[in-house]
Structure formats: structure tokens, C-alpha cells
Amino acid sequence: MNLAAELRRELADAIGSVAWRSALEEVPRELFLGKAVYRHEPEHGWVPAHRSEMNSDDWLALVYTDETWATQINGVLAEDATEPVMFMRPTSSSTFPGLVVQMLETAGIGEGDRVLEIGTGTGYSTALMCSRLGSEVVTSIEYDPVIATRARKAITEAGYTPTLIEGDGLLGYEANALYDRLIATCAVRTIPLAWLRQVRAGGTITAPMRGWLDGVAFAHLQVAKDGSASGRFVRDNVYFMTARPHLPPYREHGLGRGEGGASRIDPALLKDDTGLFVAQLAIPHALYGWVEDSLLSLHDVATGSEAEVRPSPEGGWTARQHGLVRLWDAVEEVILIWEGAGRPHQSGFGLTVTPDHQYVWLGEPDGPRWDLPASSLTG
DSSP: OOHHHHHHHHHHHHHOOSTTHHHHHHSOHHHHHTTEEEEEETTTEEEEEEGGGSOHHHHHHHHTSSSOEEEEETTEEGGGOOSOBOSOOEEEEEOOHHHHHHHHHHTTOOTTOOEEEEOOTTSHHHHHHHHHHOGGGEEEEESOHHHHHHHHHHHHHTTOOOEEEESOGGGOOGGGOOEEEEEESSBBSSOOHHHHHHEEEEEEEEEEEEOTTOOEEEEEEEEOTTSOEEEEOOSSOOOOOBOGGGSOOOOOOOOSOSEEEEOSSOGGGGGSHHHHHHHHHHOTTEEEEEETTTEEEEEETTTOOEEEEEEOTTSSEEEEEESSSOHHHHHHHHHHHHHHTTOOOGGGEEEEEOSSOEEEEESSTTSSEEEOOGGGSOO
């Protein structure tokens, strides 16, 4: 057994998935990482690691470590980078195989399924599905033309022939519908209605969700005969790059304006993953930032409204609010509802999608609910 095959077997052992073991042992991840990756080093940023500068054993050891490797930062492929990149987020990556398999298992993908994958990325997850299901039932869409071309080359070299589309995954791919499973490897702010139309009744949509406050939830929805879809968020939080059309706009935050008053909650609750997700339900068009870890600022893109919350010299916290929307009042209300329910994880919430609107509910579908932004329902 050569080293790459041995490392694939060890990776499959570590992940421990019976259903996906053969695919993990078959698909050569090294093809999908190409000539270089970015390593994240806290003091230096994203540092390119080129295959040509490493011996083959060390490169394969890197490839088969169960870690995520960034392959593109701000549009620059790792193989084209000559120096570290600071203060940027990855725009494409090879997600660590353990999470890839977790996503596939959560989606319930198995033999006999027709699958639409939103976000081909490097093509590694696409290849895993081809290995297990057969290339003829796998369709994958990639938005970035450079990444799409790179993925096509790797998938073809690995011996697979799925339908590969370069285009906007938020529109799905009507030609191969209906699908049994739709799985997204990018986060969305709302579920695009095209997805709903292209999945058969009884089929599922599995997608990471991420709003403008960076609150996340992992949706697993079943499509109904009436064209709606509903389901509870799953227990495991997953963090994927947001689909580019769903990214927030950049805005400067104003500070120190508006009327002041005492806050009923500790703003540090928004440093908790679930607390941030809950706050986002009330102010879905808002962006946020922390100043020196103690002052929270909020800015509503839709109305220009602002809020800031800071410690009060007398104890507690002071909130100042300016504009049409009382941002902090809205956050307080939703946080207090969440606390009254015992502070459940995102899996205590669910999502219902209809052709007319989408809403998150707490506990059960007839419980407290919050509408998701209407402006991005179609894509």
C-alpha cells in the first residue's frame, strides 16, 4: 500500500463513518488541494504552503490531516500567492473531511438519491458523492469561474463525470430536477425559492445559514407536497463561507448618538453563538462590531438606525439608540423570550419556508416566530 492510500485509510478510520468509508478510501484528496494551500498563522495571517517547497511525504501528511485548508483568499489562489495575506477571509477552501462527511450524513444522502450540491469548491465532496452514488446522479454548481475550472480538472482527473455547472447556485439547476437531496456547502441568509421548486416532495434541503450578525444555524428541511419546507435546526453548528450574493454590505458604524437608557440585558450575550443567532432574528438587517471588547455597536443597513451599548459607571449597561428602529429594544425583547424558554441551542428553533415568506420559530411551528428578510427570498 502506498503512502497516500495508507493515509486515506487512516483518515477513514479517524472519521469512523461506515457509509462513507469506501469513498474516503478511494478519493485522492491531494488532487483537490492542487499545488498549494494557505495555513493560518495568528501573527502572520494566511501563509501559502506550496507543494513544490515540501517533500512528498510531508505534503501528503498535510493533505490527509482532518483540517480545513484555504485554497483562495480574496480571489487569490494559494498557488499564485508569494507572501502572507492579512486581514482577509477565505473565498474558497477544502473543508476538513470529517465535517464534509458530517454534512453528507446529516443530509441523509444514500444510494439511489439524485443530489444537487450548491458550491463545488475544490470538488472533494462532489467526488465523494460520485464515488458512492455514481457520477450520473450528482449535479454540482460553482459560482466562481476560476474555482469551477480548477474543480472540474480535479474531478475529471480523479475519474468522475458528474454534471458540473458554472453559475449562481442560488438559482439551482432546473435541467436535472427533481432532486432527492439538495446540500449547500456555502451559507445562505434565506433559503432560495428555486431550491424549493427543484426538490421533490419528501426530499430534503440541508444548508448552513448565516445572517448579517454572523449568527449561524444548520437547517435540515423536508419539502412538503404543497411546495413548502420545514424542519428543526440540527444540533451541530457548522461554519461555512457565505454565498457571495448573501454577504452583508460594508458600512461604517456611528457611535455616541441618540437617547440613552439602562439596558435590561448584558450585551456580552451576543458573544455567545446562540445569543448572537437569537439577536439576529430581531434585527436581520443590522451589522455589529465590538470596540475594545466592551462596547457593542449596531447599525441597521435598511434604515440607518444605530445603537451602542457600553458598561455604566454605576453598574450595568447603558444603551444609546438613534433612528427609526430601536435596535437594542428589539434585541432585548427577543433575548428575554429566549431566556424565558431556558436559553435553548439553535436546535430548539426551526425554520418554515413557503413561496410567500420564511420564518424561524421557537419550540414548535406555532410558537414565537420571526420573519427572515423578504428582500433575499429569491436568491
